Amino acid sequence: MPLPKKTPNSPELNAKDRVYQQLRSWIITGTLAPKEKISDQAIAALFGVSRTPVREALQLLATQEFVEMIPRSATRVTAVATDRISTIYRPLAALQGLAAELAAETITTAEVEQLNVLNQRYEQAQQQNQPQAVLLADNAFHDYILKIAANPYVNEFSQLVDAHAQRIENFYLAQLNVQQPDAVREHNEIITAIAADDAVAARERMTQNWLRSMHLLQACVDRAN
Amino acid sequence: MPLPKKTPNSPELNAKDRVYQQLRSWIITGTLAPKEKISDQAIAALFGVSRTPVREALQLLATQEFVEMIPRSATRVTAVATDRISTIYRPLAALQGLAAELAAETITTAEVEQLNVLNQRYEQAQQQNQPQAVLLADNAFHDYILKIAANPYVNEFSQLVDAHAQRIENFYLAQLNVQQPDAVREHNEIITAIAADDAVAARERMTQNWLRSMHLLQACVDRAN
DNA sequence: TAACTTATTGTGATATATCAGAATTATAGT
DNA sequence: ACTATAATTCTGATATATCACAATAAGTTA
Incomplete structure (x- = not known):
């Protein structure tokens, strides 16, 4: 043997x-x-x-x-790019929007189920009010969509830009309000659109989800200065 | 001294x-x-x-x-990714769409003029029927929009993915029909939208411009097989 | 001749050595 | 004490030297 x-x-x-x-x-x-x-x-x-x-x-x-x-x-x-939030989040929103679009074209029912599970975990993390866990759960949700989208370029760029976004979020972790029922609802809308194979709606909602995150973070940074 | x-x-x-x-x-x-x-x-x-x-x-x-x-x-x-055209072109279309959107938000009249000049050169290259020159002129047009957009992430990713796209285009250069009056018109529509500060239209038209290129190239590859 | 075994070579990975220029510290002169 | 100069250290860049392993070539046996 x-x-x-x-x-x-x-x-x-x-x-x-x-x-x-x-x-x-x-x-x-x-x-x-x-x-x-x-x-x-x-x-x-x-x-x-x-x-x-x-x-x-x-x-x-x-x-x-x-x-x-x-x-x-x-x-x-390098310095944490707190002065370049939109520089980072707008490409991220665009790439994640494309990922949602691609996912809508190929998703299976089993994968829809898994997305729901991940979003439920995200909601639970919010309720337990553990910022670090919330960020991780949000990440797991978006990562799974990237996996479904199965485009190596989208995946790689998204991961890289997101790493920079995470750097900023970790930097302001203490001031960050992670209790966002809106985000859970947005995630559900994204899942609905993807599950309905509605690529356009999926992209639109995913992009808006990220842009809203961007505005929240920007407000947090502005407050800190 | x-x-x-x-x-x-x-x-x-x-x-x-x-x-x-x-x-x-x-x-x-x-x-x-x-x-x-x-x-x-x-x-x-x-x-x-x-x-x-x-x-x-x-x-x-x-x-x-x-x-x-x-x-x-x-x-x-690496092998030329002729079997992954959409894998390459769809992120490229999304990123270039964002670049157009960003450009629409900041463009000056002088820059609009320069874009018109670059598109005229592109049209001339087409009329002279020199494939290599056409690709270069098209590239110069899109590069200038990236420059106006002034987002290092969009710029870098776009350049990288475009390099892979160019590899495929060079590979099929002989079979490629570069006489595309449609492309010149599309470029003009992009310029118009950007000049009018219409970010949504600019993105939409830029994305469609790339997706049309993608379909043409895909047809060319399919024909070669 | 075909299959198996062994020797050689190529390559990725890592370690070590060297060098030039910048940064830093020590030293000397005022 | 303060400034100017010299010595030292640090660091990025490059070169060279090993080493293990895989691929290939060469040789050997059936």
């Missing part, structure tokens, strides 16, 4: 990807503060790898605007 | 970026054929650099799906 290669479900990531994913997560959650300097030597030592995979991970993060590498100066975490 | 540092307008790119831009261009234009194996050693020798910057450039190209790096096997140029 041949031994199973490694343990199943353990992606056994290489050094570069391990460093990349950890740093990315730290930046999004705010563990690594904006404008914080990143020493590749220190990171290398921390992960027990050499500077090469660290540098490769940093270059990838730089293309995604999570860090900025200033030639002959330093690499640091 | 202090000497000017290097010649102006010469970005003096580093090894990595030099290799990246050249390979990218070669892949889009088809100089590097789909499925062609890329030896980092050979590339390094060709550019007179070491494997390190070549590898960094290849990793960047891999994230953009221009090459695929298969662990412990080989790095090769």
Whole structure:
């Protein structure tokens, strides 16, 4: 009997990807503060790898605007783009709108059911008033629509832009009012439109859902300044 | 008088970026054929650099799906995604639609004039029946709208997806009918909507412009098979 | 000749070394 | 004490060296 290669479900990531994913997560959650300097030597030592995979991970993060590498100066975490909320949310709204449109064209009844389940969990998280859990549940809902849409470009761009959106949301997490019955209703309307194969309505409602989120966040940021 | 540092307008790119831009261009234009194996050693020798910057450039190209790096096997140029035209064009249509929407919100009369000039050049290129020139002129028109929209995310994603679209178009360049009076008219309607600050109409017309292109290209591909 | 085995090579991944220029600190002169 | 200069450190960029593994070629046996 041949031994199973490694343990199943353990992606056994290489050094570069391990460093990349950890740093990315730290930046999004705010563990690594904006404008914080990143020493590749220190990171290398921390992960027990050499500077090469660290540098490769940093270059990838730089293309995604999570860090900025200033030639002959330093690499640091980028500032949270609190002054570019619409710059981030409008493409996000457009991409998610397309995702809803695509989902409406291919969705199955089982997937509709799953969307309802995810939206119920979202509603529960709101009622329990746990901001972090609300954001996670909202994310799970939208991620599942991306999965149904099954377009790698839409998926990838959406995930990237959303990561920047999440960075801002985490930054204002304390001031954020996550009790939004409107959002639950909007989600239901999105599900209804997608389930009815009404691509136009699905897109329209999804886009509006994101734009409303954008306005709420903008108001929160304005209040903080 | 202090000497000017290097010649102006010469970005003096580093090894990595030099290799990246050249390979990218070669892949889009088809100089590097789909499925062609890329030896980092050979590339390094060709550019007179070491494997390190070549590898960094290849990793960047891999994230953009221009090459695929298969662990412990080989790095090769990806296949031209002729079977994923809608996968590429629908996000492109959505992003360009948003760009038109954003442009409508901020455009100046001088910029409207420039758009008319670019569309006239596009029309002339069509009349001279030079496919390559037509694609370039069309590109210049859409790029200028992206510039007016001034959203780095929309710009970057659009450029990337468009690069994949261009790859397909170059692939079918010979079979492509670039004589499209419809396209010139559509461009004019887009300009009119943007100039009138009618964001909704601008988006709608821009999206339709791309979707029509998509259908034409799809028909061309279907004919070739 | 076909199938199996072994040697060689190619490649991705990583580590280490080097270098130039900027940033920083230390030092000396006023 | 303050400024100017020199030494040092840091960092990005690149080069070179290994290493493990997969693919391929070469050789061997049936």
